Amino acid sequence: MAEIKLRDVHKSFGKVEVIKGVNIEIKDGEFVVIVGPSGCGKSTLLRMIAGLEDITQGTLEIDGVCMNDRQPKDRGIAMVFQTYAIFPHMTVRENVAFGLTINKIDKATRDLKVDEAARILQMENLLDRRPSELSGGQRQRVAIGRAIVRNPKVFLFDEPLSNLDASLRMDMRMEIGKLHQSLNASMIYVTHDQVEAMTLADKIVVLNDGKVMQSGSPMELYKEPANMFVASFLGAPSMNFINVEVHDINEENVTVYNPTLSPIKVPHKGRDISKKSQAILGLRPQYLRLVEPSDGILNGKVILTERLGAETIVEILLKDGKRVIAAISEDQILSNGKEIGLQFNPKQVHLFSSEDSKFLSENRK
Amino acid sequence: MSMPNNPDNYGLRLVTRYVVLTVIAIIFAFPLVFMIMSSLKPDQQLLADTSSLKAFLPVGDISFQNYENAFSRVPVGLFVFNSMLVTSVTVVLSLFVCSLSGFSFAYLKWRGRDLLFSIILATFIIPFETIAIPMLLITSKLPWIGLDGFSIGWLNTYRVQIVPFIADGLTIFLFVQYFKDLPVELIEAARVEGTTWWQIYRLIVIPLSGPVLATAAILKFLVMYNQYLWPMIVVQQEEYRPVMVGLQYFFQTFTKGGIAWGEIMAYLSMITVPVLAFYLYIQRAFIASVAATGVKG
Ligand SMILES: Nc1ncnc2c1ncn2[C@@H]1O[C@H](COP(=O)(O)OP(=O)(O)OP(=O)(O)O)[C@@H](O)[C@H]1O
Ligand SMILES: [Mg+2]
Numbered sequence: 001m002a003e004i005k006l007r008d009v010h011k012s013f014g015k016v017e018v019i020k021g022v023n024i025e026i027k028d029g030e031f032v033v034i035v036g037p038s039g040c041g042k043s044t045l046l047r048m049i050a051g052l053e054d055i056t057q058g059t060l061e062i063d064g065v066c067m068n069d070r071q072p073k074d075r076g077i078a079m080v081f082q083t084y085a086i087f088p089h090m091t092v093r094e095n096v097a098f099g100l101t102i103n104k105i106d107k108a109t110r111d112l113k114v115d116e117a118a119r120i121l122q123m124e125n126l127l128d129r130r131p132s133e134l135s136g137g138q139r140q141r142v143a144i145g146r147a148i149v150r151n152p153k154v155f156l157f158d159e160p161l162s163n164l165d166a167s168l169r170m171d172m173r174m175e176i177g178k179l180h181q182s183l184n185a186s187m188i189y190v191t192h193d194q195v196e197a198m199t200l201a202d203k204i205v206v207l208n209d210g211k212v213m214q215s216g217s218p219m220e221l222y223k224e225p226a227n228m229f230v231a232s233f234l235g236a237p238s239m240n241f242i243n244v245e246v247h248d249i250n251e252e253n254v255t256v257y258n259p260t261l262s263p264i265k266v267p268h269k270g271r272d273i274s275k276k277s278q279a280i281l282g283l284r285p286q287y288l289r290l291v292e293p294s295d296g297i298l299n300g301k302v303i304l305t306e307r308l309g310a311e312t313i314v315e316i317l318l319k320d321g322k323r324v325i326a327a328i329s330e331d332q333i334l335s336n337g338k339e340i341g342l343q344f345n346p347k348q349v350h351l352f353s354s355e356d357s358k359f360l361s362e363n364r365k
Numbered sequence: 366m367s368m369p370n371n372p373d374n375y376g377l378r379l380v381t382r383y384v385v386l387t388v389i390a391i392i393f394a395f396p397l398v399f400m401i402m403s404s405l406k407p408d409q410q411l412l413a414d415t416s417s418l419k420a421f422l423p424v425g426d427i428s429f430q431n432y433e434n435a436f437s438r439v440p441v442g443l444f445v446f447n448s449m450l451v452t453s454v455t456v457v458l459s460l461f462v463c464s465l466s467g468f469s470f471a472y473l474k475w476r477g478r479d480l481l482f483s484i485i486l487a488t489f490i491i492p493f494e495t496i497a498i499p500m501l502l503i504t505s506k507l508p509w510i511g512l513d514g515f516s517i518g519w520l521n522t523y524r525v526q527i528v529p530f531i532a533d534g535l536t537i538f539l540f541v542q543y544f545k546d547l548p549v550e551l552i553e554a555a556r557v558e559g560t561t562w563w564q565i566y567r568l569i570v571i572p573l574s575g576p577v578l579a580t581a582a583i584l585k586f587l588v589m590y591n592q593y594l595w596p597m598i599v600v601q602q603e604e605y606r607p608v609m610v611g612l613q614y615f616f617q618t619f620t621k622g623g624i625a626w627g628e629i630m631a632y633l634s635m636i637t638v639p640v641l642a643f644y645l646y647i648q649r650a651f652i653a654s655v656a657a658t659g660v661k662g
Pocket of ligand 1 (some may be wrong): 001013018036037039040041042043044061192
């Protein structure tokens with residue numbers, strides 16, 4: 001059992017405030033992924049939960065107990081570092097057993113737990129090696145093994161996969177996912193890779209500049225991003241944004257248009273949109289379809305195509321000089337300069353306020 | 366380093382490098398070889414050999430007579446023993462104390478840490494000669510409780526030669542710098558696992574500190590083994606006299622009847638060998654530790 005609550009947590013290094021009032025609640029057994037751009041304070045937040053950094057202001061509770069002044073070892077956490085941080089002078093077995101040895105667990109129990117962890121992580125054959133004889137992926141397994149054997153209440157991961165190459169990263173990502181299912185422990189996972197976030201998380205917390213932008217399930221965030229930052233951060237390629245004029249507001253819909261965009265009706269959430277005359281339309285590249293120029297809601301010409309095999313990424317220059325990206329779910333050969341139309345389902349678009357970039361539209365399906 | 370673009374060139378460079386290294390090694394070895402060879406020869410032959418290459422070869426009338434004679438003049442063995450004792454105890458204590466304080470400066474946060482560290486750095490620039498007399502005054506009044514009860518004054522002891530040299534700024538500085546370069550995640554990972562600071566020191570930091578331990582040990586060894594001024598001041602009894610002061614007494618025995626070069630060489634050989642042995646030992650330990658941990662200094 002482990003519930004974690006961060007209440008109005010702040011962190012300053014000297015005069016610089018890095019974490020600016022963060023509230024997060026993590027349920028027992030939940031896999032929470034903290035994402036955000038580089039330097040936004042993800043590691044700092046995680047290290048505060050681990051007890052490696054002091055909490056300047058606010059409280060951290062684990063299972064209802066305030067942890068602010070507890071030593072890292074008294075918090076029931078285990079942490080996996082980006083650089084693995086396995087001890088170079090110890091064998092893999094000694095590394096994995098380290099926490100148990102320190103806490104004076106007898107050798108028989110120790111061996112049992114190490115073998116168990118080695119089995120889960122498929123590294124039985126590595127136990128007698130030294131870290132210098134391991135590959136990056138194997139080292140990361142050792143680091144995870146060291147975390148597992150202590151049965152922590154909470155696992156903390158700080159970008160554990162970012163030093164691995166792409167294919168290994170995917171394997172390890174899936175393994176961490178499985179690990180979570182089999183251990184059923186609470187996990188807090190920091191990354192700036194939105195694919196890791198989308199695939200692993202029960203709940204994603206998007207952090208920017210030391211503040212939580214939004215938190216919720218991956219699909220919630222994907223479909224109803226609270227603001228343009230979240231919208232552009234999740235999903236690849238990033239969401240396209242187009243400035244539009246607003247008129248014809250009724251109960252459900254609002255009509256938006258601009259010189260290059262034929263008027264379309266977009267559902268809004270009954271939010272206060274009545275006084276607005278400007279808004280920003282968000283279009284996910286995946287929701288765009290290529291059509292004949294005459295059928296396009298948007299028109300432009302192709303300036304770049306990337307053929308990825310199953311998918312084709314097309315960059316299109318609109319009449320007003322803006323660029324949009326479309327992701328087509330099949331292989332397509334398009335010559336540069338070709339005139340092209342773009343279609344999309346108006347119910348799938350997002351509408352953001354042009355003043356504070358907040359989410360305005362309702363998104364159905 | 367650039368890759369060799371053609372093998373001949375590479376071979377040539379390798380040969381050149383080895384030739385240069387060999388020449389340097391020979392230049393450094395010559396005095397040592399000369400010293401040891403000369404210590405085995407009677408004075409007359411020793412002086413005659415200096416005009417030829419024979420000076421470096423064990424030829425002619427070879428014996429340990431000079432060593433015997435040297436021993437009969439002064440207790441060389443005792444001097445070497447004293448120096449080795451003082452030096453090794455100081456080295457061991459110094460590595461322990463300085464690495465611990467280095468650990469504290471590098472990893473722990475406490476009030477006044479940075480100020481104290483600056484003060485320690487500042488002690489570098491104080492020459493020993495300027496503090497020798499105050500140190501004499503202090504040590505001569507220090508109390509001690511030993512097996513034979515309570516006493517005042519540390520003069521004519523081993524401890525007066527050891528204790529003042531255990532902690533020094535340079536050694537602490539070496540440790541602090543090295544510790545700051547160790548990956549901080551290792552320390553943090555250990556903390557999360559539930560170690561005490563002492564366990565981090567003993568189980569993580571020290572095992573990874575082979576290079577800096579070796580460096581600090583060699584520097585301290587050389588300083589201690591070459592101690593002269595301080596033991597001259599605080600040790601009057603032969604019983605506690607170290608080799609360098611002993612050398613002075615050894616020379617003084619010659620004033621009556623001419624200088625015996627062979628015996629001097631014998632004395633010098635005896636006091637040089639421990640240094641070489643220690644150096645070689647540390648060098649091996651150093652290489653072994655780098656190989657084992659992959660952590661370079
Ligand atoms: N010990 C420190 N002293 C001063 N500033 C720090 C310290 N640690 C982090 N910072 C600052 O805090 C901010 C957040 O750092 P943090 O490491 O948490 O970022 P991050 O989100 O993990 O970034 P990345 O994705 O690059 O790892 C940065 O601006 C960084 O410069
Ligand atoms: Mg980070």
